[in-house]
Amino acid sequence: MSETKSKGLHRRKFLGGMAGAAGLAAVGAAGATFALLTDGNTFKAAAADNTLNIPDLLEGTTADGTTTFTLTAQTGTSEVVSGVTSTTAGYNGSYLGPTMKWTNGSTVLLNITNDLGADTSVHFHGAHIPAKMDGGPQNAFADGETWSPTFEIKDEAKTLWYHPHALGTTAEQVVHGLAGLIIVEDDSDASAALPSEYGVDDIPLILQCLAADSAGDIKYNLTGYLSSGLSYPVLCNGTNVDATTLGFTATKTRTRFRVLNASPSDILTVQRSDGGTLTQIATDQGYLTEAAEVTSIRLVAGARAEFVLDLSAAVTLQTVVTTGWVRGGSGTYDFLTVTPDASDTPADLPSTLNTITRYDTTNFAARTVTLGQQGAAMNINGSSGTTMDSMATIMTTLDAEEVWTISNTTQLEHSFHLHDVPFQLIAINGVAPTGTDLGWFDTYEVVGGGSIKIAMKFTDFTDDTYMYMLHCHLLQHEDEGMMAALMVMDS
Numbered sequence: 001m002s003e004t005k006s007k008g009l010h011r012r013k014f015l016g017g018m019a020g021a022a023g024l025a026a027v028g029a030a031g032a033t034f035a036l037l038t039d040g041n042t043f044k045a046a047a048a049d050n051t052l053n054i055p056d057l058l059e060g061t062t063a064d065g066t067t068t069f070t071l072t073a074q075t076g077t078s079e080v081v082s083g084v085t086s087t088t089a090g091y092n093g094s095y096l097g098p099t100m101k102w103t104n105g106s107t108v109l110l111n112i113t114n115d116l117g118a119d120t121s122v123h124f125h126g127a128h129i130p131a132k133m134d135g136g137p138q139n140a141f142a143d144g145e146t147w148s149p150t151f152e153i154k155d156e157a158k159t160l161w162y163h164p165h166a167l168g169t170t171a172e173q174v175v176h177g178l179a180g181l182i183i184v185e186d187d188s189d190a191s192a193a194l195p196s197e198y199g200v201d202d203i204p205l206i207l208q209c210l211a212a213d214s215a216g217d218i219k220y221n222l223t224g225y226l227s228s229g230l231s232y233p234v235l236c237n238g239t240n241v242d243a244t245t246l247g248f249t250a251t252k253t254r255t256r257f258r259v260l261n262a263s264p265s266d267i268l269t270v271q272r273s274d275g276g277t278l279t280q281i282a283t284d285q286g287y288l289t290e291a292a293e294v295t296s297i298r299l300v301a302g303a304r305a306e307f308v309l310d311l312s313a314a315v316t317l318q319t320v321v322t323t324g325w326v327r328g329g330s331g332t333y334d335f336l337t338v339t340p341d342a343s344d345t346p347a348d349l350p351s352t353l354n355t356i357t358r359y360d361t362t363n364f365a366a367r368t369v370t371l372g373q374q375g376a377a378m379n380i381n382g383s384s385g386t387t388m389d390s391m392a393t394i395m396t397t398l399d400a401e402e403v404w405t406i407s408n409t410t411q412l413e414h415s416f417h418l419h420d421v422p423f424q425l426i427a428i429n430g431v432a433p434t435g436t437d438l439g440w441f442d443t444y445e446v447v448g449g450g451s452i453k454i455a456m457k458f459t460d461f462t463d464d465t466y467m468y469m470l471h472c473h474l475l476q477h478e479d480e481g482m483m484a485a486l487m488v489m490d491s
């Protein structure tokens, strides 16, 4: 089969899936046929012995101070529900994408080709970069096109991720597998002291709870979630862990884990099966001031955290799934057993990992962002942001310091995400934050009827054409209009 013909066929399949559930269900039921069409493009989620799949590290090429990465968003198949072949999508593969490493102070160029058969965009979630490079809806590009953003890495060490962000199709594209991690490295003392050998003692954990029918058709909207016969598979790095505990052998006593909740809507809490503690070192936006012993880490959709384990015996990690939307997963899943095979003795963790100067918000400009709903239509400040014209726009200026009250007037759970700059929590439902909530965030839970107060400073970038987004990271809510634009202008 020629490359061209193969491409055409799998494009048509993905478009068929977008047009309605019937197309995808048929593909799922006849998975073998689709696997032939995609010619080797089937995601191998785990070895036969159920060892943890580690996403590839994407090799860049560096010339003249710029590191170039090449990504293709493409379709394929994967086993999302055990024993069933699903139509999926991924970057440079059939499901999920490779991990990128960016270095603080360097410049990156990404050549991203769209081979999905539909418009897409690629957003660098949590990165502090120009609005024109942010990958929001204004950066959507068509099938067959290549988008080539380039920017300097201003972020310090943290765990980011990349995923589609085009209007109305974000949930569909992310749940089918379009998501990957970005590790930002820097030359801080903390980074030097922490494990950083990718796949050896620095381990990515992309967790997802999806919704799929018995034919493997992955659901992404209200109609899909309300259809019958659904299951809610839980995946770790693309492998179904509903009834399987994956294994990882740690060859260093201390292992670092970077966890992403890439679910469209469900909340995932990560903990140890023995009730012991995790040593949390980072939130969404980098290191905590000092490592914190925690018994669990609660991640809303889109959120990340990092922790380390100093292992003397095997530890099993589990995730507790809580439905964030109309329907979703539930229960506790042992997803990974980490077995030590090491004899080294790591030095004590640094007593200080980071300096976080708390914002004094006395003179910050106050703003209220209201998360609302009218029937199935979601809105921000009364505007349902399903199109660029219909969404509310917040105008601010370079170096503005602001404190926002994110007020949830609905009884639904939301996951508030702000592009461009990190924020500090000032209050959560009226209560001052403590513990790991004193870190930096870009995504945070807003419970039904609740509110969070956050503070931020709009540094470095202005644009009078391209806008950042602020939205609910329950992807169905985002697609239903819970999204607004942020324009940072010259002062």
Ligand SMILES: [Cu+2]
Binding pocket: 413, 414, 415, 472, 473, 474, 477, 478, 482
């Ligand atoms: Cu929401």
